[in-house]
Structure formats: structure tokens, C-alpha cells
Amino acid sequence: MIINRAFYREAAMTSLAIGLVLLVVMVLMSMTLLLGRAVRGDQSEAVVFILLGFQTLAKLDVLLPLAFYLGILLTLSRWYRDSEMTVLAACGVGLMHFMRPVMMLGLIFGALTLVGAFYFTPLATRQIENVKSESSHRSELGAISPGVFTEAQGTGRIVYAEKIEENGNLQGIFVSSLEEGKQGVLVAKSGHPYTDSKTGDKFIALHDGTLYEGEPGEAGYRILEYNVYNLRIEPKKFGEAPVPTAGLPTHELLRQYVSARFRDEGRLFNAELHWRLGKTIALFVLALYAVVLAYTDVRRGRMSNLFVAIVVYFVYSNLLGIAETMLQNERVPRAAGLWWVHGGMALVALYFLRQRAHDRPLISLPARVGRR
Known part of the structure; x- marks a missing residue:
């Protein structure tokens, strides 16, 4: 059918355009936060874009339902404003006719959301934890950022480099450390890393x-000038990052849930399963609201x-x-899950x-009884 x-065509293009805009906004916000942490020295600059990519992948199952919701809403709203829905209604094509194409298009977006929620988001969550763990256990040299005083974990050293060249050479170096009860400060014009x-x-x-x-003013205080001083970089032990519940692969999550469903920890696995499934269900519930709220006319503002x-959307989420x-x-029964929210919003x-569909007000207020 030509109308369908x-x-x-219009709903899909609008949804994809909105999704792209939301994706760009989310990437910019995430990049701002990650770059701020890198400037403070909380994480290495080398992992900023890696974390950005995985964080973006982890949010796709949230962006897709919202993009589809707004895409359906804006498409039907334009048809109402341009009187296309009025013409279609005069030809016998009512609002309920669009429920089938909306749900058919929703199946495509729902399938993508389902794959994202059950596969890509857990995968990205695991990778984010691994990158953060590797970044926190990186060597002192890898933690140094130019122009930032960085405290090395475990050794207590404070390291500063005015400039770090592309080949790894450092310029304007300052190192403060406490070894064998003596405070030591090293200052050097330049330096380079190497491995024995x-x-x-x-x-x-x-x-x-x-x-x-030593301490200034005491007998043991000394000043030594050197041509070359080899400063040992303390190695750090790296352990595999623990996998949070949100990062468990779906098959592992199901296995854990089955084995622990009668124990207390089973509530966490149960909640995570309902949360992953709920993202797809929410897409279809939001599609109903998009059809309902799309109605507008020339007397209303376009943004109302x-x-x-x-x-x-915010109330639902x-x-x-x-x-x-x-x-x-466990404030609600495990079997209830999130179904009571989905069911209530769907009703x-x-x-x-x-x-x-019957051209009635959404909320019917009781008529006022006049005075006698």
C-alpha cells in the first residue's frame, strides 16, 4: 500500500536522523567527561577513545527505543499538521490503520535493541571494566601526563614532566619520593625510558x-649533581577485572540465575534479566504513546x-x-519483575x-453541575 x-520511508529516515543526533550528543558529553579525567591524571590519555567507543556501544540499546519513539511521533505529527491525516480519515484510513506499520517497523528496531541489550551492552561493559583496570595498573611512566603532577600508586612517588615527546622522551622532569625514611627530590633537564x-x-x-x-637544615642533607641517573620504574601486578552483573554474557547470566534462583544472590541476576528484556518491551509501549501523542492541529504549538x-518518556524510564x-x-516478588510497570504503562x-481513535479527549473530566 502506498500509504504504508x-x-x-519517512518514519525510518526520521528515526535514524534522530538517533544520529542523539548519538553525537552522547559522544560529545562522554568525551568531555573522559578528557576531564585524563587532564586530572585519573586515567591515561591513550584509553580515552577506547573508553569512548565502548561507552557508545553500551548505550545503543537505550538510544534506539528513544529514536524510534520520537521518529514515529514527529512523522505522524507532520502528517497531522499538513492535514494529511484528515484527508486519509476522509478516505476511510483512520488512526488505527497505522498500528500495523508502526509495529512492523518496531520489530526491526526491537530486534536491534534486543541484540544490543543481550549482547553488545554486556560486551562493552566487560571491556570498559578491563580497560579501567589496565589503566589503573599501568606503570608509573604510562601514568605521566605532561604538565600534571602525578602520584604513582603503590610507590608514593610524585612525578612531573613539562613535556613528553612522541618518541617517549621527557623534558623538564621533577620526581619526589620517600625512600628508607629519607625525602628525595630529583630534578632533570631531560630523560628517556629504557628496558634493561x-x-x-x-x-x-x-x-x-x-x-x-634529606631534610633541609639537617646534617645529613646533601645535594648531588649528576650527568645520568637511572630511576627504576616499579612494576605493577595486573589482575583481571571482576565482571559486574551488568557485564555478564547472557548465557552466563542465565546459568547463574538458574543455579542461584532460590538463593539470595539470585535476585540480582533476576533483576538484570528483566532489565535487559525491558528495553525491548519499552520500545513497543513507547510506540503506542507516539501514535497517541502525535495528534496536533494548526491552533497548537508544534512543540506541545x-x-x-x-x-x-522520563516518567516511564x-x-x-x-x-x-x-x-x-526484593521489595516486589521476583516473578513480577518489571512487568507491572510495562503493563501499567501499556494499559x-x-x-x-x-x-x-473515537475522537474523544484523552482525559474525560466530569461535567460541572450548574447552580439551581
Whole structure:
């Protein structure tokens, strides 16, 4: 049918365009946070874009339902504003006719959301934890950022380099450490990292500098100038990062849930399963609200229905977050899961859809009784 093809084409293109805009906004926000942490020295600059990629992958199952929701809403809203829905209604094509193409298009977006929620998001979560763990256990040299005083974990050294060249050479080096009860400060014009071929130990060769050792004013205080000083880089032990519940592969999550369903820890696996499935279910429930809230006319502002739709989305998503927390704390039965939220929101949407299909107000207020 020509109408359905036109709807598929416009709704799909609008949804993809909105998804792209949301993706760009999310990437920019994440990049700002990650670069801020890198500047503070909380993580290496080398892992910023790796973390950005995995964080973006982990959010696709959230962006897709929202993009589809707004895409359906804006498509039908334009048809209402341009009187296309009025013409179609005069030809016998009512609002309920669009439920089938909306749900058919929803199957495609729902399948992508399902794959993202059950595969890509757990995968990205695991990789993010591994990258963070590797970054926190990186060597002192890898933790140094130019122009930032960096405290090495475990050794207590404070290292500063004015400039780090592409080949790894350092300029304007300052090192402060406490060894054998003596405070030592190393200052050097330049330095370069190297690895001992016999022992495999890593060092920084400091050139043309001065060593200040001891407390100023005491008898043991001394100042030594040197041409080359080899500063040993303490190795760090790296252990595999623990996998959070949100990062468990789906088959492992199901196995853990089956084995622990009668124990207390089973509540966490149960909540995670419902949360992953709930993202796909929410897409279809939001599609109902998009059809309902798309109605507009020339007397209304173009943004009024969009504002209400955003409010509905935030109410729905917050209810799901609260319900997941209640499920984790066993405030609701495990079998109930998040179904009571999905069911309640779906019933309200179906009621509104019935009212809209019969050209009635969404909320019928009782008529006022006049005075005698």
C-alpha cells in the first residue's frame, strides 16, 4: 500500500536522523567527561577513545527505543499538521490503520535493541571494566601526563614532566619520593625510558640534573649533581577485572540465575534479566504513546506534543529504574519483575489510543453541575 510505504520511508529516515543526533550528543558529553579525567591524571590519555567507543556501544540499546519513539511521533505529527491525516480519515484510513506499520517497523528496531541489550551492552561493559583496570595498573611512566603532577600508586612517588615527546622522551622532569625514611627530590633537564636487556626491569635515564636528599637544615642533607641517573620504574601486578552483573554474557547470566534462583544472590541476576528484556518491551509501549501523542492541529504549538512525549518518556524510564531497584532489594516478588510497570504503562496507552481513535479527549473530566 502506498500509504504504508510512505510511512515506512519517512518514519525510518526520521528515526535514524534522530538517533544520529542523539548519538553525537552522547559522544560529545562522554568525551568531555573522559578528557576531564585524563587532564586530572585519573586515567591515561591513550584509553580515552577506547573508553569512548565502548561507552557508545553500551548505550545503543537505550538510544534506539528513544529514536524510534520520537521518529514515529514527529512523522505522524507532520502528517497531522499538513492535514494529511484528515484527508486519509476522509478516505476511510483512520488512526488505527497505522498500528500495523508502526509495529512492523518496531520489530526491526526491537530486534536491534534486543541484540544490543543481550549482547553488545554486556560486551562493552566487560571491556570498559578491563580497560579501567589496565589503566589503573599501568606503570608509573604510562601514568605521566605532561604538565600534571602525578602520584604513582603503590610507590608514593610524585612525578612531573613539562613535556613528553612522541618518541617517549621527557623534558623538564621533577620526581619526589620517600625512600628508607629519607625525602628525595630529583630534578632533570631531560630523560628517556629504557628496558634493561638482562633483567627486563624498566628505567628512566635522567640527564643533567640534581638530587636533593634529606631534610633541609639537617646534617645529613646533601645535594648531588649528576650527568645520568637511572630511576627504576616499579612494576605493577595486573589482575583481571571482576565482571559486574551488568557485564555478564547472557548465557552466563542465565546459568547463574538458574543455579542461584532460590538463593539470595539470585535476585540480582533476576533483576538484570528483566532489565535487559525491558528495553525491548519499552520500545513497543513507547510506540503506542507516539501514535497517541502525535495528534496536533494548526491552533497548537508544534512543540506541545513533543514536550508531553518527553515527559512520558522520563516518567516511564524513571519508573523502570525504581522498579529495578525494588526488584534487586526484593521489595516486589521476583516473578513480577518489571512487568507491572510495562503493563501499567501499556494499559494507559491503550486507553488513550481508544479515546483518540473515537475522537474523544484523552482525559474525560466530569461535567460541572450548574447552580439551581
